[in-house]
Amino acid sequence: MYKTIQIAFLALTLVLVSGCKIDTQPETNVLRISFVSAKHDHWDWAAATKMIFKYNNIYYSQNDIIDYHEYRYGYGDVSIDKISWLLWNLGSIDSLLTGTLSFHEIRSNIDSGNPILLHYGNSYDGRYMLLHGYDDNGYVYLHDPYYGTRIVYYNDLFYRELRGLGYYWVSSLIILG
16 A cells, blocks of 8 residues: 555656756857766865866866865865966966856856856855856756756755755856856
8 A cells, every 4th residue: 555655656746847847048048068077075176177177178187186286275175265276277267256146147157158166165164066057037057066967046046955965155256268
Protein backbone atom coordinates (compact mmCIF):
# COMPACT_ATOMS: atom_id res chain seq x y z
CA MET A 1 0.00 0.00 0.00
CA TYR A 2 2.78 2.42 0.98
CA LYS A 3 4.65 1.64 -2.25
CA THR A 4 1.51 2.39 -4.32
CA ILE A 5 1.03 5.77 -2.58
CA GLN A 6 4.69 6.60 -3.09
CA ILE A 7 4.54 5.77 -6.82
CA ALA A 8 1.32 7.80 -7.22
CA PHE A 9 2.92 10.77 -5.45
CA LEU A 10 6.03 10.59 -7.67
CA ALA A 11 3.88 10.33 -10.81
CA LEU A 12 1.79 13.35 -9.75
CA THR A 13 4.96 15.34 -8.99
CA LEU A 14 6.38 14.45 -12.40
CA VAL A 15 3.19 15.58 -14.14
CA LEU A 16 3.19 18.91 -12.27
CA VAL A 17 6.89 19.60 -12.83
CA SER A 18 6.87 18.63 -16.49
CA GLY A 19 4.18 21.23 -17.12
CA CYS A 20 6.47 24.05 -15.92
CA LYS A 21 8.15 25.98 -18.69
CA ILE A 22 10.38 29.01 -18.68
CA ASP A 23 10.48 30.92 -21.95
CA THR A 24 13.92 32.35 -22.63
CA GLN A 25 15.75 34.10 -25.41
CA PRO A 26 19.30 32.76 -25.12
CA GLU A 27 20.50 34.07 -28.48
CA THR A 28 20.38 37.69 -27.33
CA ASN A 29 20.66 37.67 -23.55
CA VAL A 30 23.02 34.83 -22.61
CA LEU A 31 26.78 35.01 -22.94
CA ARG A 32 28.40 31.94 -24.48
CA ILE A 33 30.49 30.85 -21.52
CA SER A 34 31.46 27.20 -21.25
CA PHE A 35 30.53 25.58 -17.95
CA VAL A 36 33.33 24.21 -15.74
CA SER A 37 32.57 22.09 -12.68
CA ALA A 38 34.57 22.36 -9.47
CA LYS A 39 37.19 19.62 -9.23
CA HIS A 40 37.20 19.56 -5.40
CA ASP A 41 35.25 20.91 -2.43
CA HIS A 42 35.74 24.65 -1.97
CA TRP A 43 37.08 25.06 -5.53
CA ASP A 44 33.94 26.74 -6.85
CA TRP A 45 35.87 30.01 -7.03
CA ALA A 46 38.62 28.36 -9.11
CA ALA A 47 36.07 26.80 -11.48
CA ALA A 48 34.28 30.16 -11.91
CA THR A 49 37.64 31.88 -12.46
CA LYS A 50 38.53 29.29 -15.10
CA MET A 51 35.20 30.01 -16.85
CA ILE A 52 36.08 33.72 -16.92
CA PHE A 53 39.55 33.01 -18.29
CA LYS A 54 38.15 30.69 -20.97
CA TYR A 55 35.58 33.31 -21.97
CA ASN A 56 38.53 35.66 -22.53
CA ASN A 57 40.52 33.01 -24.47
CA ILE A 58 43.02 32.51 -21.64
CA TYR A 59 43.63 28.95 -20.57
CA TYR A 60 44.62 27.91 -17.05
CA SER A 61 43.66 24.74 -15.24
CA GLN A 62 41.96 24.88 -11.85
CA ASN A 63 45.20 23.52 -10.38
CA ASP A 64 47.16 26.41 -11.96
CA ILE A 65 44.70 28.92 -10.49
CA ILE A 66 44.87 27.32 -7.04
CA ASP A 67 48.68 27.14 -7.17
CA TYR A 68 48.94 30.81 -8.15
CA HIS A 69 46.58 31.85 -5.36
CA GLU A 70 48.57 29.89 -2.78
CA TYR A 71 51.89 31.26 -4.10
CA ARG A 72 50.63 34.86 -4.13
CA TYR A 73 48.34 34.94 -1.07
CA GLY A 74 49.14 31.85 0.97
CA TYR A 75 46.79 29.10 2.01
CA GLY A 76 44.20 31.41 3.56
CA ASP A 77 40.65 32.00 2.53
CA VAL A 78 39.83 33.19 -0.96
CA SER A 79 38.18 36.58 -1.14
CA ILE A 80 36.44 38.15 -4.11
CA ASP A 81 39.02 40.95 -3.93
CA LYS A 82 41.85 38.41 -4.34
CA ILE A 83 40.01 36.84 -7.29
CA SER A 84 39.86 40.29 -8.90
CA TRP A 85 43.62 40.70 -8.49
CA LEU A 86 44.23 37.16 -9.72
CA LEU A 87 42.24 37.87 -12.91
CA TRP A 88 44.33 40.99 -13.48
CA ASN A 89 47.70 39.41 -12.66
CA LEU A 90 47.23 36.24 -14.73
CA GLY A 91 45.12 37.55 -17.59
CA SER A 92 45.05 41.37 -17.55
CA ILE A 93 41.28 41.07 -17.08
CA ASP A 94 39.83 44.18 -15.49
CA SER A 95 36.89 43.93 -13.10
CA LEU A 96 34.74 46.05 -10.84
CA LEU A 97 33.92 44.96 -7.30
CA THR A 98 30.50 46.03 -6.06
CA GLY A 99 27.61 44.86 -3.89
CA THR A 100 24.40 43.25 -5.06
CA LEU A 101 23.01 44.43 -8.38
CA SER A 102 19.57 45.40 -9.61
CA PHE A 103 18.04 43.44 -12.47
CA HIS A 104 18.58 46.51 -14.66
CA GLU A 105 22.31 46.53 -13.78
CA ILE A 106 22.56 42.82 -14.59
CA ARG A 107 20.88 43.38 -17.96
CA SER A 108 23.17 46.29 -18.78
CA ASN A 109 26.33 44.31 -17.96
CA ILE A 110 25.28 41.15 -19.81
CA ASP A 111 24.27 43.25 -22.83
CA SER A 112 27.79 44.75 -22.72
CA GLY A 113 29.35 41.26 -22.68
CA ASN A 114 30.34 41.43 -19.02
CA PRO A 115 29.70 38.27 -16.96
CA ILE A 116 29.28 38.72 -13.22
CA LEU A 117 30.89 36.63 -10.49
CA LEU A 118 28.45 36.42 -7.56
CA HIS A 119 29.83 35.95 -4.05
CA TYR A 120 27.68 34.41 -1.34
CA GLY A 121 28.59 34.25 2.34
CA ASN A 122 31.38 36.11 4.07
CA SER A 123 35.14 36.41 3.68
CA TYR A 124 35.65 33.23 5.72
CA ASP A 125 33.04 30.94 4.19
CA GLY A 126 31.99 32.01 0.72
CA ARG A 127 30.57 30.39 -2.39
CA TYR A 128 30.84 31.64 -5.96
CA MET A 129 28.67 31.40 -9.08
CA LEU A 130 28.98 33.01 -12.49
CA LEU A 131 25.97 34.94 -13.78
CA HIS A 132 26.06 34.87 -17.58
CA GLY A 133 22.57 35.72 -18.82
CA TYR A 134 18.99 36.81 -18.26
CA ASP A 135 15.62 36.77 -19.96
CA ASP A 136 12.84 39.31 -20.23
CA ASN A 137 10.70 37.43 -17.69
CA GLY A 138 13.03 38.26 -14.78
CA TYR A 139 15.10 35.06 -14.78
CA VAL A 140 18.90 34.91 -14.68
CA TYR A 141 21.30 32.22 -15.86
CA LEU A 142 23.92 30.97 -13.41
CA HIS A 143 26.84 28.62 -13.82
CA ASP A 144 27.01 26.95 -10.42
CA PRO A 145 30.31 24.99 -10.28
CA TYR A 146 28.71 22.30 -8.09
CA TYR A 147 25.30 21.86 -9.73
CA GLY A 148 25.61 23.00 -13.34
CA THR A 149 23.73 25.73 -15.13
CA ARG A 150 20.66 27.01 -13.34
CA ILE A 151 17.89 29.38 -14.28
CA VAL A 152 16.49 31.24 -11.26
CA TYR A 153 14.22 34.18 -10.73
CA TYR A 154 16.12 37.41 -9.99
CA ASN A 155 14.58 37.83 -6.50
CA ASP A 156 15.82 34.33 -5.60
CA LEU A 157 19.44 35.46 -6.05
CA PHE A 158 19.59 37.17 -2.68
CA TYR A 159 19.45 33.96 -0.65
CA ARG A 160 20.66 30.63 -2.02
CA GLU A 161 21.05 27.23 -0.48
CA LEU A 162 24.42 25.94 -1.62
CA ARG A 163 25.70 22.51 -0.70
CA GLY A 164 23.16 22.21 2.11
CA LEU A 165 23.88 25.61 3.73
CA GLY A 166 22.12 28.95 3.32
CA TYR A 167 24.07 31.95 2.04
CA TYR A 168 23.26 35.58 1.25
CA TRP A 169 24.49 37.36 -1.87
CA VAL A 170 26.94 39.94 -0.53
CA SER A 171 29.08 41.11 -3.45
CA SER A 172 29.56 40.99 -7.19
CA LEU A 173 32.59 41.15 -9.43
CA ILE A 174 31.70 42.57 -12.84
CA ILE A 175 34.14 41.23 -15.43
CA LEU A 176 34.86 44.10 -17.80
CA GLY A 177 35.41 43.38 -21.48
